[in-house]
Amino acid sequence: MEKEVTDMSVQVKNWSVSFEKYPVLHNINLEFNGQGILAIIGPSGCGKTTLLKSINRTAELDRGFNCSGKILLNGEDIYQKNDAASIRRRVGMVFQTPVALPMSVRENVLFGPRYFGERNKRKLNEICERSLKQAGLWEEVKDKLERPAGELSGGQKQRLAIARALAVEPEVLLLDEPCSSLDPNSTMLIEQLLTQLSGTLAIVLVTHNLFQAKRVAHQTLLMMAGQVVEYGPTGQLFSKPARQETADFISGLTW
Ligand SMILES: Nc1ncnc2c1ncn2[C@@H]1O[C@H](COP(=O)(O)OP(=O)(O)OP(=O)(O)O)[C@@H](O)[C@H]1O
Numbered sequence: 001m002e003k004e005v006t007d008m009s010v011q012v013k014n015w016s017v018s019f020e021k022y023p024v025l026h027n028i029n030l031e032f033n034g035q036g037i038l039a040i041i042g043p044s045g046c047g048k049t050t051l052l053k054s055i056n057r058t059a060e061l062d063r064g065f066n067c068s069g070k071i072l073l074n075g076e077d078i079y080q081k082n083d084a085a086s087i088r089r090r091v092g093m094v095f096q097t098p099v100a101l102p103m104s105v106r107e108n109v110l111f112g113p114r115y116f117g118e119r120n121k122r123k124l125n126e127i128c129e130r131s132l133k134q135a136g137l138w139e140e141v142k143d144k145l146e147r148p149a150g151e152l153s154g155g156q157k158q159r160l161a162i163a164r165a166l167a168v169e170p171e172v173l174l175l176d177e178p179c180s181s182l183d184p185n186s187t188m189l190i191e192q193l194l195t196q197l198s199g200t201l202a203i204v205l206v207t208h209n210l211f212q213a214k215r216v217a218h219q220t221l222l223m224m225a226g227q228v229v230e231y232g233p234t235g236q237l238f239s240k241p242a243r244q245e246t247a248d249f250i251s252g253l254t255w
């Protein structure tokens, strides 16, 4: 990517979500300047995935979705736009279970660019190589681009999913527990990769692994029961938490 430093800020203002009549997120406020990595932590069911999916406008695809408040990307209110597809292109998402589409490695990477109408063969080749290099996978797959992606290992599939997300040049990358099914070595590779990528795009990482948040995140947000408990620089949140709930959570008392 040409950009040296990301300028993509994410602001969440009084954001609430319910499904049917059940409230899930309550008045979430968050300002992330897009520099480095933002980790979101919190107990199961507290709303982490719903918050991520709100940021790329995929939460609204679920039945009964209702929302209030604002989400701004670089100052622009994304829920004021009719074109949700353009937001989903600008804000990529990688899921917990590595998803390899039932097609070749190459076509997995090119899925997004083709969807958005890219037909130029030379351009598609460039995108494929660039994205796989950015995802730290090129050396391992450059000789098997036409092989079914299902043949890759779990860690490779997860980096392939990252390459697929990067192929459409998003400004923000959301990752929902991307390492939870991976071994320590694959986890380390992905953490290194995210650290490198964080110079060129804004990264929001949901993780159950507090060590991972400590290792890679510059900012950390702790959520509980659909609310923000504490948000601040990672070092501070872990070493000098301002709230008793945070202290209890990071010491493992409230998992
Ligand atoms: N589409 C939906 N319809 C109804 N309820 C939902 C929907 N999606 C999420 N919820 C509810 O919202 C709450 C938060 O779910 P969410 O998946 O955001 O939590 P989470 O923090 O990501 O949990 P986990 O750590 O287990 O992944 C849960 O009570 C869940 O049942």
Ligand SMILES: [Mg+2]
Pocket (backbone or CB within 6 Å): 048, 049, 050, 176
């Ligand atoms: Mg989740």
